[in-house]
Amino acid sequence: MVRVPNVTRADAQAALRNPLAFIAERWTPEPRTVRRAALSALLMSVLIVVTGGAVRLTGSGLGCPTWPKCTDDSLTATSEMGFHGAIEFGNRMLTYVLCAAVGWAIIAARSQKPYRRGLVRLGWAQFWIVMSNAILGGIVVLVGLNPYTVAAHFVATSALIAVATVMWQRTREGDGAPSPLVGKAVQQLVWFLTAAAVLLILVGTVVTGAGPHAGDSSEVERMPVDWETVSKLHAVLAWIVVTLTFALWFVLKAVDAPRNPLNRTRELFLILLAQGVIGYVQYFTDLPEVLVGLHMLGSAVMWIWVLRVVLSLRERPEAAVDLPGPTAEASLTKA
Numbered sequence: 313m314v315r316v317p318n319v320t321r322a323d324a325q326a327a328l329r330n331p332l333a334f335i336a337e338r339w340t341p342e343p344r345t346v347r348r349a350a351l352s353a354l355l356m357s358v359l360i361v362v363t364g365g366a367v368r369l370t371g372s373g374l375g376c377p378t379w380p381k382c383t384d385d386s387l388t389a390t391s392e393m394g395f396h397g398a399i400e401f402g403n404r405m406l407t408y409v410l411c412a413a414v415g416w417a418i419i420a421a422r423s424q425k426p427y428r429r430g431l432v433r434l435g436w437a438q439f440w441i442v443m444s445n446a447i448l449g450g451i452v453v454l455v456g457l458n459p460y461t462v463a464a465h466f467v468a469t470s471a472l473i474a475v476a477t478v479m480w481q482r483t484r485e486g487d488g489a490p491s492p493l494v495g496k497a498v499q500q501l502v503w504f505l506t507a508a509a510v511l512l513i514l515v516g517t518v519v520t521g522a523g524p525h526a527g528d529s530s531e532v533e534r535m536p537v538d539w540e541t542v543s544k545l546h547a548v549l550a551w552i553v554v555t556l557t558f559a560l561w562f563v564l565k566a567v568d569a570p571r572n573p574l575n576r577t578r579e580l581f582l583i584l585l586a587q588g589v590i591g592y593v594q595y596f597t598d599l600p601e602v603l604v605g606l607h608m609l610g611s612a613v614m615w616i617w618v619l620r621v622v623l624s625l626r627e628r629p630e631a632a633v634d635l636p637g638p639t640a641e642a643s644l645t646k647a
Contacts, residue, residue: 336423346431347483349413349420353438354476356406356413358612361469363403365608369525369601373457373532375400379450407446414438417479428487434479441472459521459535466517473612477619486630493570494625498563502622505556509618512549516611519546524599543595550588557581560621576624580617587614 341349367373375389375396376382382389382401389397418435421428445468452461492499519542521535561577587610594603 332419332422335419336427339423340425341420341423343424343483346417346420346424347480349417350435350476350480350483353410353413353417353435354473354480354616356410357438357469357472357476358609358616360403360406360410361466361473361612362605362609363406364465364469365605367400367403368462368520369605370396370399372396372399374453376404376453379453404449407442407449411439411442414442421479421483428482430487431479431482434475434482437475438472438479441468441475445469445472457532459533463517463521466520467514470513470612470615473615474619477616478623481620481623482628485628488629490626490628492626493573494564494567498560498567498569499625501556501560501563502625505553505560506618506622508549508553508556509615512546512553513611513615515542515546515549518542525601525604547591547595550584550591554581554584554588557584573621573624576617576621580614580621583610583614583617586610 367375372395375393375398378384381387382397382404383393389401414435418432418439421431421435424431445465448461448465448468452458452465455461518535518537519539522537522539522542523534524539557577557580561574561581564574564577587607590603590607590610594600594607597603
């Protein structure tokens with residue numbers, strides 16, 4: 313039996329005033345625990361994209377017709393609401409799982425020794441994005457799946473994925489000043505690639521907003537643009553991203569860059585090829601729901617790997633620790 317430590321009234325008051333500090337004083341997680349906590353938050357942010365896509369692709373966007381309740385009289389979905397109500401309410405419940413994953417990442421980062429302020433801030437940034445996106449999701453329902461709010465909802469989730477990816481990467485690095493592994497020209501090429509990827513995602517939300525999968529079986533407003541024209545623009549941007557990725561890999565090979573940037577770039581190139589195959593197949597097969605869902609998953613994975621390429625261009629060692637100088641060391645030895 314493990315003895316449960318006595319908790320005094322002062323301990324309870326301290327826990328209520330600042331629970332994170334209370335936990336941090338009594339627990340120091342292993343570095344791998346912090347990494348796993350950050351990874352769990354990232355995986356949940358991707359899962360919420362997939363389940364959100366399932367809501368739209370099954371026409372369950374208004375399965376719960378109001379917010380924050382599911383109906384005017386019920387907080388949860390009822391049996392009369394059927395399949396669509398269960399899908400929409402299930403996606404809402406996953407937001408709490410996402411909050412738990414982000415909360416776990418914050419607690420683990422806050423409890424790590426030595427204290428890493430930047431890591432904790434990345435955790436809190438995820439928390440506030442989740443909260444604001446949950447409110448935005450409610451607005452999406454209240455305005456009847458207006459496509460512009462749906463697009464904003466997806467963009468906010470992409471921002472969440474970006475912050476979660478950076479936090480995951482930072483758990484595997486030190487807090488020393490970053491030092492570049494490649495030259496300025498390569499860095500600029502990567503920023504062009506990143507900008508093209510952002511534009512690709514934004515145009516993808518327009519394709520969704522103008523396309524046939526409105527998110528509900530009822531008549532839902534669509535963006536007033538030609539869907540096929542926007543889809544072709546989306547394909548052109550995808551080819552630009554692929555071309556820039558291949559050019560980056562070629563340049564990295566030419567300058568004999570370290571293995572990490574080369575590996576991340578090669579992985580991104582393969583992800584983009586797979587994503588392109590799915591995109592073309594879904595376009596020529598009238599957008600089957602399964603392929604559209606896979607394409608949404610691929611979009612999230614592609615975005616993560618673009619960021620991994622960016623982050624692979626530098627290394628951050630452990631922060632320098634102040635050591636005693638020669639004089640101090642000598643005096644300590646004599647003592």
